[in-house]
Amino acid sequence: MxxxxxxxxxxxxxxxxxxxxxxxxxxxxxxxxxxxxxxxxxxxxxxxxxxxxxxxxxxxxxxxxxxxxxxxxxxxxxxxxxxxxxxxxxxxxxxxxxxxxxxxxxxxxxxxxxxxxxxxxxxxxxxxxxxxxxxxxxxxxxxxxxxxxxxxxxxxxxxxxxxxxxxxxxxxxLRPRRTVLDTLPFYDRELVYRKTHLARFPLRSFMSSRGCPYQCTYCFEPKFNVMYAGKGPIYNRYSVKRLCAELAELKERWPTQFIKFYDDMFILDRKVDAWLEEFAEVYPREVGLPFFCLTRANVLTRENLAALTRAGLHSLTMSIEAGNEYVRNTIVKRHMRQQQIEDAYTLCWENGIVTFANTILGIPVRKEIMAQQGKTAIDYDIESLDINIRCRVTYADFPVLHPYPGCELTEYAVKHGFFDGDFDKLFFSYQAESPFTCFTPKEALMQKNLSLLGPLCVMFPSARWLRNLTVNVLMKLPLTKLYFFPWYLAKGYLNIFRVYPLKLSLWSLARNLAYSIQREWRKRSPHKLLYRKTLRLDRPTGQTLGGPPPDPGS
Ligand code: B12
Ligand code: SF4
Known part of the structure; x- marks a missing residue:
């Protein structure tokens, strides 16, 4: 066939x-x-x-x-x-x-x-x-x-x-969960590489495991776990031997400088378990490439970080999601204390591990709670910026919350009238403007601006003036399009030189800049198409969630 x-x-x-x-x-x-x-x-x-x-x-x-x-x-x-x-x-x-x-x-x-x-x-x-x-x-x-x-x-x-x-x-x-991943074939990268720039781009992704037992309310994993209840263990993983065999072959076939492990949770245990122990010994010998992986601040310890570092860990991501305790633990259910987050980031800082953190802006808080806490919607986002600065995160990303199906946070948003429940209006990227109706146009503007300026403030944690200028002035100005450019340069620099350090020729760097700038622009512009397609199938939908339909006369 x-x-x-x-x-x-x-x-x-x-x-x-x-x-x-x-x-x-x-x-x-x-x-x-x-x-x-x-x-x-x-x-x-x-x-x-x-x-x-x-x-x-x-x-x-x-x-x-x-x-x-x-x-x-x-x-x-x-x-x-x-x-x-x-x-x-x-x-x-x-x-x-x-x-x-x-x-x-x-x-x-x-x-x-x-x-x-x-x-x-x-x-x-x-x-x-x-x-x-x-x-x-x-x-x-x-x-x-x-x-x-x-x-x-x-x-x-x-x-x-x-x-x-x-x-x-x-x-x-549904079949039971697949517990043995080793028998899966190696990814067919040729399918994609034979016709795209990825053949030459030396960053390769891989998932060494499937599943996550946590309960974050914006994520699909908890719902997935409900669907699969009683159908086998939640977390399943390739053996170290099988994983290294695939990566070693990959390295042979395609120019590869860096591995991005995309598992939801690359390490799940505060202890150094047998898998990690073996990985720390075998991966450097069989693959020997620096890598990036994801985990959570409450899981990171001196011991497992040492094992990861022995294996070749270069950069690590631990999502922060919200600076405010109520938003983080009650609304998005990260179940993590601020001190835990700061300690985990300090550990990375002390060990020279580059860090990446995701923090979600525009998480809607009910009016009664805001009144009780004496805060405005944007105050929560500023708290989120500040925790990233305190943690000295190398690259802080600030997406704007979008509701996805099956997530508890989506139900919360519908129940409180922040979102009408129609997913067909959702834009393909969560880098765009908030789809929730509870924010005023001014708040939505500030969120978009903070999403662009936030990474720059975190990049220079000791430049307090930059943080203050952003929060007090820049964030409020209708200059989102202008802010895109410093943000894009910072993102490019942090990605290619810090988080996933790659040696690219000047020509390759220029080509990739030209390629990615269009895509990044588009992710933030639900109503615009910046690149040409032979067939305009990926035109954006006319409306983002919750907001009013576009005025046909405009
Ligand atoms: C890698 C990844 C990405 C990559 C995707 C690269 C790519 N082009 O595919 C990048 C970084 C670009 C990305 C972006 C986004 N992502 Co993402 N991403 C993932 C991640 C971590 C792994 C997906 C993966 O490749 N898994 C490995 C493969 C083998 O497994 P799989 O995809 O589950 O596929 C299995 C089944 O789903 C099924 N299947 C899948 N496709 C098909 C097709 C057919 C025909 C059949 C029969 C079966 C089938 O069979 C497969 C084998 O069992 C998942 C989290 C996760 N744990 O899955 C989130 C996830 C898919 N992403 C998610 C989201 C929200 C996004 C963004 C919208 C966020 C944003 N930045 O705006 C964007 C969307 C961008 C876009 N629209 O293009 C959500 C999706 C929720 C939803 N309801 O759709 C997930 C589930 C994260 C989460 N925990 O909530 N993502
Ligand atoms: S820890 Fe990550 S993958 Fe797991 S439920 Fe939370 S967001 Fe989802």
């Missing part, structure tokens, strides 16, 4: 989802192809490749782009089998009934995907493959969840919730 993956855009992180699915398809003898909507012509690719199946992997926000791409595929030939998988359809499998896909993949699909391809090729029925929802099996494997509409009624919101939001998969239709 000829399988065509359709991807919205390729930046600097390997699209590991389609790289793995492509490898799984090839393992069964199918051939795979890739169309990148920002660079390729989908119609021309359909004519040239004549695929039997087109596959989309969707995160919420980019799903509408794939809806449009799917329409194009079906217009070209209704006989082409189309399927959407990934986080968005995992939460909204009911879209099989409202959109013209032939199947939807829910949750982990490694086996389901292979079984589907084999069945299609052999002409067998595909209606009893766990994790694969079809129009024929939907009535049996999906069940009603009245949650979304109930919430909207509670909020008194006028927006209609799409019918697909009211269906969820019956967990008995």
């Amino acid at each position: 000829k399988v065509l993956f359709v991807e919205r855009d390729v930046e600097y992180i390997d699209p590991m989802n389609i790289q793995l699915l492509s490898a799984l398809a090839k393992q069964r003898g199918h051939s795979t192809f890739l169309t990148i909507l920002s660079a390729d012509d989908l119609d021309a690719d359909l004519r040239r490749i004549k695929p039997d199946l087109v596959a989309f992997s969707a995160k919420t926000g980019e799903h509408t782009t794939y809806f449009r791409a799917n329409e194009r595929v079906k217009q070209y030939s209704p006989k082409i089998f189309t399927i959407m998988g990934g986080p968005h359809p995992t939460f909204f499998p009911g879209l099989i009934e409202t959109h013209d896909f032939d199947a939807v993949g829910v949750g982990e699909c490694d086996e389901g995907w292979q079984e589907l391809l084999d069945a299609l090729e052999a002409g067998r029925s595909i209606d009893a493959i766990p994790n694969i929802v079809t129009r024929a099996n939907a009535s049996k494997v999906l069940r009603a969840t009245t949650r979304a509409s109930e919430l909207v009624q509670l909020a008194g919101a006028a927006a209609s919730v799409r019918p697909e939001y009211d269906l969820e998969v019956d967990p008995t239709f």
Whole structure:
């Protein structure tokens, strides 16, 4: 079978989802192809490749782009089998009934995907493959969840919730979690590298584990854990031997200077467990490349940091998410004390480990609580800036909160009337303006500006004047477009010289700057297209969440 993956855009992180699915398809003898909507012509690719199946992997926000791409595929030939998988359809499998896909993949699909391809090729029925929802099996494997509409009624919101939001998969239709990752094939990087800049860009991503047991309310993992309750351990990991074999081969085949481990939690334990002990011994010998990984401040200790450093750790991320204790522990449920965060960052500072921190701006707090605490919405964001400065974070990123399906924080936002519950209006990036209705235009402006100026203030922690100038003056001015440029330069410098230090030629550096500046601009401009595409499928939606529809006359 000829399988065509359709991807919205390729930046600097390997699209590991389609790289793995492509490898799984090839393992069964199918051939795979890739169309990148920002660079390729989908119609021309359909004519040239004549695929039997087109596959989309969707995160919420980019799903509408794939809806449009799917329409194009079906217009070209209704006989082409189309399927959407990934986080968005995992939460909204009911879209099989409202959109013209032939199947939807829910949750982990490694086996389901292979079984589907084999069945299609052999002409067998595909209606009893766990994790694969079809129009024929939907009535049996999906069940009603009245949650979304109930919430909207509670909020008194006028927006209609799409019918697909009211269906969820019956967990008995899901396979148990995959506990053995070692038998998975190596990612098919060739699929992407043969036609993109990533072939030459020496930063490579990999996930050494799946799963996370924490409860953060803005993240999809807690909901995923509910769906998978009783279906095996939450956290599953490659053996060190298998992981190093894949990375060593990768290093042989493609110019590679740095590994970015993208696991939700690269280390889960405050102790140095057997896996980490072995990793610290084997990875430097078999792979020997500096790396970046993610964990949490409450998990980091002197001991596990020493083991990571022995292995070659260069940079580490521990999300802060909010400076204010109430926002951090009650609203977003990070369950972390300020002292723990500061101690973990000090530990990194003392050991020369470069740090990256995510901190979310625009987390809505109820009016009564703000009144009790004597704070305005923007005061919480300023507290978040200050904790980053105190922690001497090397690169502090400040995205603006966006509500994603299945998350407790989204329910909170709907319940309190901050958001109307319509995910189809969501922009593909959370670097854009807040989608919540509870912020005034002035507050939304300050959040956007702080998101751009914050990293600069944190970059120079002793320049108190810069922080004060930002908070008292710059943040309030309508100069967001201007602030983009110093932010972009700082981000480029911090990424390429500090967090993921790469040796790039001047030519390569210039080429990558030109490539990335357009994308960064676009992530912050929901209403603009800065780069040309042959087929304008990834045009932005006309409205971000919660806000009023655009005035047709303007
Ligand atoms: C790497 C990553 C990225 C990379 C993506 C690179 C790329 N082009 O793919 C980058 C950094 C660009 C990124 C960006 C964003 N991300 Co992100 N990201 C991840 C991360 C850490 C890993 C995803 C991954 O590759 N996993 C490895 C593969 C093998 O596993 P998988 O994707 O789960 O795929 C399996 C199944 O889902 C399924 N499957 C997946 N696709 C398909 C397709 C078909 C056809 C089938 C049958 C099955 C199937 O089968 C696979 C094998 O079992 C996840 C967190 C996580 N733990 O998954 C968040 C996550 C996917 N990201 C998320 C978000 C919110 C974003 C952003 C919107 C945030 C932002 N910055 O604005 C942006 C979106 C940008 C965009 N629209 O392009 C959310 C998505 C929530 C949602 N409801 O959609 C996640 C789940 C984080 C979270 N914990 O909440 N992200
Ligand atoms: S620790 Fe990270 S991956 Fe785990 S639930 Fe929280 S945000 Fe999600």
